[in-house]
Amino acid sequence: MPELVFFSGTMDCGKSTLALQIEHNRSARGLQGMIFTRDDRAGEGKLSSRLGLVTDAVEAADGFDFYGHLVAHLSKGGRCDYVIADEAQFLAPQQIDQLAKVVDDLELDVFAFGITTDFRSKLFPGSQRLVELADRVEVLQVEALCWCGARATHNARTIGGRMVVEGAQVVVGDVNQAAGEIGYEVLCRRHHRRRMTAAAARAAALSPDVLPVDAADAEAPGPAVRA
Numbered sequence: 001m002p003e004l005v006f007f008s009g010t011m012d013c014g015k016s017t018l019a020l021q022i023e024h025n026r027s028a029r030g031l032q033g034m035i036f037t038r039d040d041r042a043g044e045g046k047l048s049s050r051l052g053l054v055t056d057a058v059e060a061a062d063g064f065d066f067y068g069h070l071v072a073h074l075s076k077g078g079r080c081d082y083v084i085a086d087e088a089q090f091l092a093p094q095q096i097d098q099l100a101k102v103v104d105d106l107e108l109d110v111f112a113f114g115i116t117t118d119f120r121s122k123l124f125p126g127s128q129r130l131v132e133l134a135d136r137v138e139v140l141q142v143e144a145l146c147w148c149g150a151r152a153t154h155n156a157r158t159i160g161g162r163m164v165v166e167g168a169q170v171v172v173g174d175v176n177q178a179a180g181e182i183g184y185e186v187l188c189r190r191h192h193r194r195r196m197t198a199a200a201a202r203a204a205a206l207s208p209d210v211l212p213v214d215a216a217d218a219e220a221p222g223p224a225v226r227a
Contacts, residue, residue, distance in 0.1 A: 002103045002107045002108055002109045002110075003103065003109055003110070003135040003136060004099060004100050004103045004110045004112070004130075004133060004134050004135050004136075005109070005110070005111050005112065005134060005135060005136045005137075005138060006088070006112045006113075006114070006127075006130040006131065006134040006136070006137045006138070007019075007111065007112065007113045007114075007138045007140060008113075008114060008115065008116045008127065008130075008137060008138070008139055008140070009115065009116075009139060009140035009144070010115060010144045010152050010153060010154070010155055010186045011115060011144065011155050011184055011186050012050065012144040012152075012186055013140045013143065013144040013152075013186075014049075014140055015086070015113040015114065015115075015140060016040075016047060016048060016049040016050075016053075016086055016113065017049040017050075017051055017053065018113065018140065019035075019047060019084050019086050019111065019113045020047065020049055020053050020055060022084065022111055023035060023055065023084060026081070026082060031081040031082060032079045032080060032081050033080065033081060033082045033083065033084055034058065034070065034073070034080045034082075034083050034084070035047055035055065035056070035057040035058065035083075035084045035086070036057055036058045036059075036060045036066065036083070036084065036085045036086070037057040037058075037059065037060065037085070037086040037087050038059065038060045038061070038086075038087045038088075038090040038091060039087055039090050039170070040057070040086065040087060042054055044059045045057055045058065045059045047084075047086050057086070060085070060091060060095065062092070064095065065095075065098060066083075066085075066095060066098040066099050066102060067098040067099075067101045067102055067105075067106075068098075070083070070102055070106060070108070071106070074106070080108060081108070081109075082108055082109040082110070082111065083099070083102060083108055083109070083110040083111070084110075084111050084113070085099060085110065085111070085112045085113070086112075086113045086114070087113070087114055088112040088113060088114035088126055088127065088130060089114035089115050089116070089118075089124035089126050089127045090114075090124070090126060090170055091126035092125065092126065093125050093126065093128070093129040095126070096112075096126055096129035096130055096133060097129070097133070099112065100133045103135075112130055112134070114126065114127055114130070115127065115155060116131070117154065117155065118155065118169050119155050119156055119157035119164070119165070119167075119184070120165055120169075121154055121192065122169075124169070144186045145186075146186065146187045146188040146191055147185075147187070147191070147197070147198035147201060148188060148191060148201075150188040150190075151188060152186035152187055152188055153187075153188060153189050153192075154186070154187050154188070154189055154192035155184055155185075155186060155187075156184065156185045156186070156187050156192055156195075156197060157171070157182065157183075157184055158182070158183045158184065158185050158197055158199075159181070159182055159183075160199075161197055161198070161199025161200065162197065162199065162200065163185075163192075163195040163196075163197050163200070165195070185197050185198065
């Protein structure tokens with residue numbers, strides 16, 4: 001039976017790499033898929049991995065109708081055996097409904113990839129709808145790590161290495177951005193709650209751990225003690 005499968009995880013855990021691997025494996029067996037993406041780091045109409053892999057895709061902008069697009073493609077004699085939708089967290093809930101309709105009415109497997117929560121630890125509307133509708137939700141097993149070495153579970157937005165908690169929900173960026181640019185960093189829950197990024201941790205390590213003591217006060221003798 002065809003399925004709607006949601007592959008989720010933090011940034012930098014290999015979601016797009018897996019999407020490209022699924023595309024490779026299925027196309028190697030003679031199947032033809034249709035790839036959709038939204039706001040990929042490589043630009044419009046691209047699905048890219050941080051490993052350097054990239055392929056062309058259909059850009060699913062606001063108002064894009066997945067079901068209508070696929071029906072039109074098939075009606076013109078086109079072929080489609082499966083669907084890949086990357087950056088699915090950016091999709092609107094109604095677009096996720098369309099993907100579910102593709103599975104149920106067109107009987108095509110749909111593989112959706114995306115992060116679950118934003119930089120404020122709030123669910124993306126698209127991801128929330130996927131959790132509600134998906135036949136399966138698969139958490140990727142390639143764990144991203146926080147700077148402390150613990151498993152990273154949260155996405156943090158940064159500017160100049162400092163974590164920010166206000167702003168628009170969708171701002172395109174990437175990990176390892178230059179200073180002053182909007183970037184992202186994956187953190188464990190403890191350090192996300194404390195807003196402790198790698199840069200903040202380095203700054204804290206350079207700070208004195210004790211209160212400053214005046215040298216003259218330190219050398220002055222204490223009060224005499226009578227027997």
